[in-house]
Amino acid sequence: MAHRKPPLREVHADRGAKFTGFGGWEMPVEFDSIRTEHSAVRDSAGIFDVSHMSEITVSGADATELMQRLTTNDVTALDPGDSQYSCITDESGVILDDTVVYALPEGLDDADAATPTYLFIPNAGHDEQMYERWTTHRDEWGLDATVDDQTEEWAMFAVQGPEAPGLVADAANEEILDLSRFEATNTEIAESECLVARTGYTGEDGFEVLCPWDDAESVWGEFDCQPCGLGARDTLRIEMGFLLSGEDFDPENEPRNPYEAGISFTVKLDTEFVGRDALERAKDEGVDERFVGVKLAERGIARHGYELRSDDGDSIGHVTSGTMSPTLGEAIALGYVETDYAEPETRVRVVVRGDEKRARIVKTPFLEDK
Amino acid sequence: MFEIPDDLRYMESHEWTSTDDVARVGITDFAQDELGDVVFVELPEEGDDITKNEEFGVVESIKAVSDLYAPISGTVVGVNEALFDQPELVNDDPYAEGWMLEVEPADEGEFDELLTAEEYREQTE
Numbered sequence: 001m002a003h004r005k006p007p008l009r010e011v012h013a014d015r016g017a018k019f020t021g022f023g024g025w026e027m028p029v030e031f032d033s034i035r036t037e038h039s040a041v042r043d044s045a046g047i048f049d050v051s052h053m054s055e056i057t058v059s060g061a062d063a064t065e066l067m068q069r070l071t072t073n074d075v076t077a078l079d080p081g082d083s084q085y086s087c088i089t090d091e092s093g094v095i096l097d098d099t100v101v102y103a104l105p106e107g108l109d110d111a112d113a114a115t116p117t118y119l120f121i122p123n124a125g126h127d128e129q130m131y132e133r134w135t136t137h138r139d140e141w142g143l144d145a146t147v148d149d150q151t152e153e154w155a156m157f158a159v160q161g162p163e164a165p166g167l168v169a170d171a172a173n174e175e176i177l178d179l180s181r182f183e184a185t186n187t188e189i190a191e192s193e194c195l196v197a198r199t200g201y202t203g204e205d206g207f208e209v210l211c212p213w214d215d216a217e218s219v220w221g222e223f224d225c226q227p228c229g230l231g232a233r234d235t236l237r238i239e240m241g242f243l244l245s246g247e248d249f250d251p252e253n254e255p256r257n258p259y260e261a262g263i264s265f266t267v268k269l270d271t272e273f274v275g276r277d278a279l280e281r282a283k284d285e286g287v288d289e290r291f292v293g294v295k296l297a298e299r300g301i302a303r304h305g306y307e308l309r310s311d312d313g314d315s316i317g318h319v320t321s322g323t324m325s326p327t328l329g330e331a332i333a334l335g336y337v338e339t340d341y342a343e344p345e346t347r348v349r350v351v352v353r354g355d356e357k358r359a360r361i362v363k364t365p366f367l368e369d370k
Numbered sequence: 371m372f373e374i375p376d377d378l379r380y381m382e383s384h385e386w387t388s389t390d391d392v393a394r395v396g397i398t399d400f401a402q403d404e405l406g407d408v409v410f411v412e413l414p415e416e417g418d419d420i421t422k423n424e425e426f427g428v429v430e431s432i433k434a435v436s437d438l439y440a441p442i443s444g445t446v447v448g449v450n451e452a453l454f455d456q457p458e459l460v461n462d463d464p465y466a467e468g469w470m471l472e473v474e475p476a477d478e479g480e481f482d483e484l485l486t487a488e489e490y491r492e493q494t495e
Contacts, residue, residue, distance in 0.1 A: 034432045035407045231406065231433050299454065301410055301430050324409035324432055331410075353412075353428070 006051035007155050007216040015227060023124025023246070025052035028229040038235050038326040040226035041202050045161035047223045048233055054127035055150045055210065057104075058134065059117040062143035067118050070137060071101060072258060072275065074268040078103035080116050083182045083197060087266050088122070088130070089275030093257040093282055095249045097122050097130065098266075100199060105186050119195075123245040127151040137274075155216035159223055160206030160236075168207045171222035172196055176207070190218040201233065203240035203370045235323050241293055241334060241364025247304055248291065248320040248334060257282050260336065262291040289317060290342040293364040294333040296350060298357040302333035307351040308359075316341045319350065325366060332366050333359075372399040374491050375465055379441065379484035382493060386465065387441040387473075389481045392448070395441060395471040397429065399464050400494045405431035408460040411453045413470055418446045420473065422480055427470070429460065438470070442480045448472030 003026035006012075013019075017028035028049060031037060040046040058067055067075045073086035083102040087095050103116040122130045131149040138145050159168055169177050172187040176196055179185060184197035192215035200206040211219040234244070243249060243263065249256040257275075258267050259282045269280050296302060302322035310316050322333030333350065341348060344363045349356040378386045384401035388394045402408065410430040420426040420440040427438040450469050453459055460468040475481070485493065 029433070030406055033407050235432060299410065300412075301435075303435060324430075326407075326432070 004052070004152075006049055007213050008049055008051070008220055011217060011220070012049065012227070017227070017229060020230060022230055023052055023126070025124055027052050028227070030229040030231045031227040034229075034231040034235060035326050037226055037228035037232035041161045041204055041228060041232065041236055042327055043161070045159065045163040045167055045206075045225040046228040046232070047220070047225055048158040048160070048228045049155070049220070050158050050208070050233075051155045051216070052124035053156050054122040054124065054130065055119060055154045055156070056122065056127060056130055056134065057117055057119050057148045057150055058145055059115075059148075060145040061115055062138075063115060063118055063145045066134065066138055066141075066143050066145045066147075067101060067120070068271055069141070069273050070134060071099070071120070072267045072273055072279070073101065074271050075101060075103070075118065076271075078116070081105040081184055083184055083199060085182075085263075085266055086120075087258050087263065088133070089257065089273070089279065090251065091275055091278065093275040093278035094251055094255045095258060095261060096133075096251050097126050097245055098243060098249075098263070099123075102184055102195075102197065104195070105184060126245075153213055154210045155213050155219070157209045157211070157220060157223070158200055158202070158206065159209065159225070160200045160202040160204045161225070162205060163225070164204065164206035167223055167225055168196065168209070190215065190222050192219055194219065201242060202236040203242075203365060203367065204236075234321075235326055238321050238323050238332060238334060239325055239327055239366050240370060241366065243291070244321060254320060256291075256336070257287070259283060260287045260289055260291060286339070288339060289336045290339050292335065292337055292342050293362045293366055294319065294322075294335060294348065294350065294359050295362045295366070296331040296333070296357055296359045298359075300350070300352040300355075300357045301331045302335075302350045302352065302357075302359070306333075308335055308337055309349040309351060309356060310341060311347045311349065313349070313356075316348065327367060334364070337361070372403065372494060373465065374398065374400075374487045374494070376487045378465070378487065379481050380487070380490035381439055381441045381484060383439045385439055385441050387481070387484065389478075391474075393442060393444070393473045393475055394469045395473055396464055396469045397438065397460065398490070402461045402464045402468070405429065405434055405436060407432045408457045411457050411460065411470065413449050413453070414446050416446055416449055420444060420446060420471070441484055442473060443476040444473040445476070446471050447474050
């Protein structure tokens with residue numbers, strides 16, 4: 001199957017980017033070097049093209065009810081211009097996807113505080129499946145809501161790092177500096193009407209910018225900072241212990257509920273949603289395995305799929321993401337272990353190509369000042 | 371353009387070897403660029419034998435793990451231990467400071483079976 005291409009595919013190629021297939025999209029993985037890009041975001045600022053992320057809008061009289069019943073968080077807590085991290089779970093509570101749900105700021109269309117228009121951002125390549133899920137349930141429940149897959153109408157950029165707010169304020173206006181974390185507003189950048197939100201996936205301050213697909217080049221050009229690929233996006237999010245859909249959870253290969261995955265804060269059991277009853281049981285009964293951070297004490301790098309063992313040599317879990325942390329200069333990993341072994345400072349072993357390497361469970365984020 | 375010294379011989383899998391009595395082995399400029407930031411190398415020890423076309427070690431960048439294949443058979447007489455603390459030397463200087471092994475060749479005839487610089491250049495273009 002041919003990969004979908006972001007609007008700036010050729011602009012990035014001219015800049016010397018290397019590409020990789022991700023979620024059915026052909027995306028820049030590296031512009032200069034992962035280390036260079038990673039440090040730029042931690043020390044100054046970097047810009048990522050994340051146009052592979054999906055965009056689905058939900059509007060109409062019953063939009064709130066449809067969103068409430070298909071996501072684990074409480075969308076009624078959102079005023080227009082707010083957003084929240086949330087999960088989409090199946091009947092058994094397994095995470096199908098994680099997402100950010102926005103109640104769009106007023107002014108974009110005829111939405112208002114009583115019947116906001118929602119935008120949610122499924123992961124790359126999940127737009128068709130989520131569109132199906134939303135429309136099927138809408139019809140089954142007889143709700144009045146319009147669901148629109150706008151994935152190929154929006155480019156999405158993430159401008160991240162301690163200097164990102166200044167860059168975005170210069171490109172847009174000073175008022176965006178008043179946005180709190182997870183707040184969004186409509187604003188013009190390079191004469192293009194954009195949605196700017198104080199969100200990100202790096203652990204740094206910064207913004208995500210949605211702009212019309214056809215304006216991508218002029219908006220991208222407003223940000224004079226290090227272009228960054230998916231490689232640095234991965235090392236940055238691993239240092240923060242953030243989950244990656246398809247790696248750290250996956251309905252097929254790594255079925256996990258939000259309690260196992262360490263994101264129970266996204267679950268509001270006092271709301272009604274698909275998977276709620278299963279998650280209430282999971283909460284009451286406790287989970288057998290937990291998502292943890294792992295730090296290696298010996299030379300070697302833990303990668304997706306590597307086995308984790310107890311100090312006695314028993315198999316206790318596996319790694320789902322791992323890398324050499326560019327900030328720490330140490331090998332770090334994320335994965336699931338049996339709950340008895342999930343306490344920080346528990347000594348474990350990672351099996352690297354048949355050899356056991358000493359390691360220990362650590363708290364995430366791996367970076368102390370985050 | 372990638373640097374491909376004329377006096378070395380090459381594998382299709384991007385390892386190089388010198389043709390000296392004690393041959394130096396490493397990975398090419400093209401290979402280090404493809405891998406990106408090298409963060410870890412796993413190499414045999416002095417005295418170990420390596421066999422042409424078989425794995426002799428592993429190089430890991432931030433994003434990938436790659437096996438290393440022996441361009442020649444022989445006995446390892448030197449290991450670049452600087453790479454254990456500074457694996458980035460493989461990126462910075464793949465043909466000099468980033469060398470990996472010194473090998474006493476078992477059969478010098480094997481050098482002729484490898485790609486010349488010109489043949490390797492064609493492959494990478």
